[in-house]
Amino acid sequence: MRLSTHYEQFLQNNRNRHLEELKQFLSIPSISALSEHKPNMVQAAEWTAEALRQIGIENVQVIPTEGNPVVYGDWLKAEGKPTSLIYGHYDVQPVDPLHLWETPPFEPEIIENKIFARGASDNKGQMFIHIKALEALLASDGTLPVNVKLCFEGEEEIGSVHFDAFIKAHKERLAADVLVISDSVMYAKGKPAIIYGLRGLCGMQIDVKGPKGDLHSGLYGGAVQNPIHALVQILDSMRNKQGEITIDGFYDQVRNVSEEEREQFRSLQFNEEQMSQELQVTELFGEKDYSVLERTWVRPTLEINGIYGGFKGEGNKTVLPSEAHAKITCRLVPDQDPDDIVERIQRHIDRHTPPGAVVTTTRFDSGKPFVTPFDHPAIQAAGRAYRYAYGVEAVYIRSGGSIPIVETFATVLNIPVVMMGFGLNDENIHAPNEHFHLDNFDKGIITVCQYWFELEDSL
Amino acid sequence: MRLSTHYEQFLQNNRNRHLEELKQFLSIPSISALSEHKPNMVQAAEWTAEALRQIGIENVQVIPTEGNPVVYGDWLKAEGKPTSLIYGHYDVQPVDPLHLWETPPFEPEIIENKIFARGASDNKGQMFIHIKALEALLASDGTLPVNVKLCFEGEEEIGSVHFDAFIKAHKERLAADVLVISDSVMYAKGKPAIIYGLRGLCGMQIDVKGPKGDLHSGLYGGAVQNPIHALVQILDSMRNKQGEITIDGFYDQVRNVSEEEREQFRSLQFNEEQMSQELQVTELFGEKDYSVLERTWVRPTLEINGIYGGFKGEGNKTVLPSEAHAKITCRLVPDQDPDDIVERIQRHIDRHTPPGAVVTTTRFDSGKPFVTPFDHPAIQAAGRAYRYAYGVEAVYIRSGGSIPIVETFATVLNIPVVMMGFGLNDENIHAPNEHFHLDNFDKGIITVCQYWFELEDSL
Numbered sequence: 001m002r003l004s005t006h007y008e009q010f011l012q013n014n015r016n017r018h019l020e021e022l023k024q025f026l027s028i029p030s031i032s033a034l035s036e037h038k039p040n041m042v043q044a045a046e047w048t049a050e051a052l053r054q055i056g057i058e059n060v061q062v063i064p065t066e067g068n069p070v071v072y073g074d075w076l077k078a079e080g081k082p083t084s085l086i087y088g089h090y091d092v093q094p095v096d097p098l099h100l101w102e103t104p105p106f107e108p109e110i111i112e113n114k115i116f117a118r119g120a121s122d123n124k125g126q127m128f129i130h131i132k133a134l135e136a137l138l139a140s141d142g143t144l145p146v147n148v149k150l151c152f153e154g155e156e157e158i159g160s161v162h163f164d165a166f167i168k169a170h171k172e173r174l175a176a177d178v179l180v181i182s183d184s185v186m187y188a189k190g191k192p193a194i195i196y197g198l199r200g201l202c203g204m205q206i207d208v209k210g211p212k213g214d215l216h217s218g219l220y221g222g223a224v225q226n227p228i229h230a231l232v233q234i235l236d237s238m239r240n241k242q243g244e245i246t247i248d249g250f251y252d253q254v255r256n257v258s259e260e261e262r263e264q265f266r267s268l269q270f271n272e273e274q275m276s277q278e279l280q281v282t283e284l285f286g287e288k289d290y291s292v293l294e295r296t297w298v299r300p301t302l303e304i305n306g307i308y309g310g311f312k313g314e315g316n317k318t319v320l321p322s323e324a325h326a327k328i329t330c331r332l333v334p335d336q337d338p339d340d341i342v343e344r345i346q347r348h349i350d351r352h353t354p355p356g357a358v359v360t361t362t363r364f365d366s367g368k369p370f371v372t373p374f375d376h377p378a379i380q381a382a383g384r385a386y387r388y389a390y391g392v393e394a395v396y397i398r399s400g401g402s403i404p405i406v407e408t409f410a411t412v413l414n415i416p417v418v419m420m421g422f423g424l425n426d427e428n429i430h431a432p433n434e435h436f437h438l439d440n441f442d443k444g445i446i447t448v449c450q451y452w453f454e455l456e457d458s459l
Numbered sequence: 460m461r462l463s464t465h466y467e468q469f470l471q472n473n474r475n476r477h478l479e480e481l482k483q484f485l486s487i488p489s490i491s492a493l494s495e496h497k498p499n500m501v502q503a504a505e506w507t508a509e510a511l512r513q514i515g516i517e518n519v520q521v522i523p524t525e526g527n528p529v530v531y532g533d534w535l536k537a538e539g540k541p542t543s544l545i546y547g548h549y550d551v552q553p554v555d556p557l558h559l560w561e562t563p564p565f566e567p568e569i570i571e572n573k574i575f576a577r578g579a580s581d582n583k584g585q586m587f588i589h590i591k592a593l594e595a596l597l598a599s600d601g602t603l604p605v606n607v608k609l610c611f612e613g614e615e616e617i618g619s620v621h622f623d624a625f626i627k628a629h630k631e632r633l634a635a636d637v638l639v640i641s642d643s644v645m646y647a648k649g650k651p652a653i654i655y656g657l658r659g660l661c662g663m664q665i666d667v668k669g670p671k672g673d674l675h676s677g678l679y680g681g682a683v684q685n686p687i688h689a690l691v692q693i694l695d696s697m698r699n700k701q702g703e704i705t706i707d708g709f710y711d712q713v714r715n716v717s718e719e720e721r722e723q724f725r726s727l728q729f730n731e732e733q734m735s736q737e738l739q740v741t742e743l744f745g746e747k748d749y750s751v752l753e754r755t756w757v758r759p760t761l762e763i764n765g766i767y768g769g770f771k772g773e774g775n776k777t778v779l780p781s782e783a784h785a786k787i788t789c790r791l792v793p794d795q796d797p798d799d800i801v802e803r804i805q806r807h808i809d810r811h812t813p814p815g816a817v818v819t820t821t822r823f824d825s826g827k828p829f830v831t832p833f834d835h836p837a838i839q840a841a842g843r844a845y846r847y848a849y850g851v852e853a854v855y856i857r858s859g860g861s862i863p864i865v866e867t868f869a870t871v872l873n874i875p876v877v878m879m880g881f882g883l884n885d886e887n888i889h890a891p892n893e894h895f896h897l898d899n900f901d902k903g904i905i906t907v908c909q910y911w912f913e914l915e916d917s918l
Contacts, residue, residue, distance in 0.1 A: 218858070232691050303676045355742050
């Protein structure tokens, strides 16, 4: 292992330019969930490819898929050294409710050393850290301590619809010794975290149809099933008052967490009271007998993400609506299988659909839950890199979020996955006023640079 | 009683002009529920006033209220004859979902002798019948067989917010021997109905607040109350699987219907199977032991009119939303009291609000249920007028709808109410593609003209 700080001067000298480039990247509205933004997906992919070419990455390609393109590039001149695959995503979440944004979501602005924009933290800002780290090393040394392959997709926020097939089809090209992903949050401000487990995801849209058209609630109310009532009845049957999911067999495959792991969670001394205050809720809520960390890391959930039907305008309209709709998703933990859970939900809906209503469902894309061993040398090297950049010990944790593609990577390429996040929990990802702390942007680049030196002789 | 058909020639000669005038009236988007349409409310009131002046009605005034103006006019030269008060409303329901309209809601079009536009049936078309009936008589005879007072409001679709106070404040001016309203439907095509009972109305908006902002369902799901789940739980607790309302004491004041009245309902031989087919529902739904007519005429309901919260766009967004909302209304029957019912719902919500959620409610305007004796001479006269115009016997029925103001009129003015409707059940009132059968527009004018002759010596 070598120590080197020469690239840090380069980073300081080029910081303003780097931030201007990041602003350019963030100003592309690459919302994968909305088909009207299709042209922006290509634009963001081309922008990323150009950013790789500019810093000396080779074999850069924008590779078409049946959905949004994948950006690939590599630098493989470190003979005899390990090869690292870097993954990220250039697509972002939708921005609604737009009126709650204090600055326009695609007009990035730096306020108090935080950059505000959709995608600032999830994932453009974190993805850009890796590009700028490689630039710093290549510009300073003309070489890298390890071989790198970079692979950025544009469909992470919609379940990596086509990326799964991409990985399988490009297995040889993507072959590596370790996968590095920065698409997660630190444990707390100033407290880096390496994540060794993620929850899986599955879900569906539920559409309830009643009468052929909206009806007058006075003339028909009481004699015709109201689709909103039917939907409410179906949804309410899925969860009890204690927050436990009542889908038959939902918890059957949930792996028990060892007392050792629960003890590790407790040692993090998570402040539930503080979280409650920050979120401005009267109290936290969830399965009793489980702490907040356990509820979000090792317990599965079923959440209604959206519901709509009937009149929603100002005032009142006495309508018995024709339709009602909801979107639900589950977060899954080992060893739950997304397909199995979705089928259980479907059977539950079939059994609980009340008379006079017809329900159709559309499945969302899913991802399996994932856990990786945390004593792997590639992960321990990450701990040392964080210590170098942040001056503190990193913690090894799980996350309640999902990166479904991680499970595919690990299975198809059969390599360890190192999740080195630089986001923070309160950066409003998936919500209005998303932002990214530039302090972690700066330290993140140093952490990643240092990681390649740490990794050089570790694998 | 005199018989007269001389005005019918006038009606034939002027039919095209009358329809052009109706189109003008219908093209004013006087949606009382949406504040952006405030100027259109004044526009519709002024249009109505001018229509009254044109036909020789006197003392025409557009009277400002704290809300939308009231249009008043009278003709009181039939000395010694009864005075009839005619009520209608120039405001209309909102038009969403707009994309389901086959012709623009405020660009009236006549297709197959039906006029399509928002308000065509409810209530502009029916209200216009009265104006044109008076025109026909005044133009043909230069006089009327009875005295008339006309009073049209602009807030019926939002609960007659300020009209209640208006009636009380103008008690003397509105004094009459009978109130005539055409704002209801016939029993079936070609089968006129005189309505002797209406359901009352009350309701509220329910707003559920959870965390201060939208949260990532992966990072927080399982540990924070989801406002949509909380709302679903509250709403589902209000109705059981059989469609019975489970609000404590909801049915306490419901007056039992006599076996004689139920027998009268049965004699109407209502075709439930046909209704089910027309609405394209798999089956009808409601309280067992009650027929469809009973469920909609003499049983109270609680309906969710709208629900919204979280993500409703294309695709999926894994959000744990900050807020969820619903609008509910109850149809009430004698002797339920709207204020009592709303308070019971409020207490129910208070008792059923789950932890981690804060609920606020906003009451909608309400109206009491109303029943009028159907052997009153003014009502029997209406039966004869219908027989004259339609050549069939009218039926005496109740309606599931609400005209809250009817109860106020009856209480404040202490007069019988004759509800002579010319709409049809399938004319999509409160829904896309509202329309009005011109056959009933034509026969409606003759019915009303004849009614004034029938009434002349009845009271």
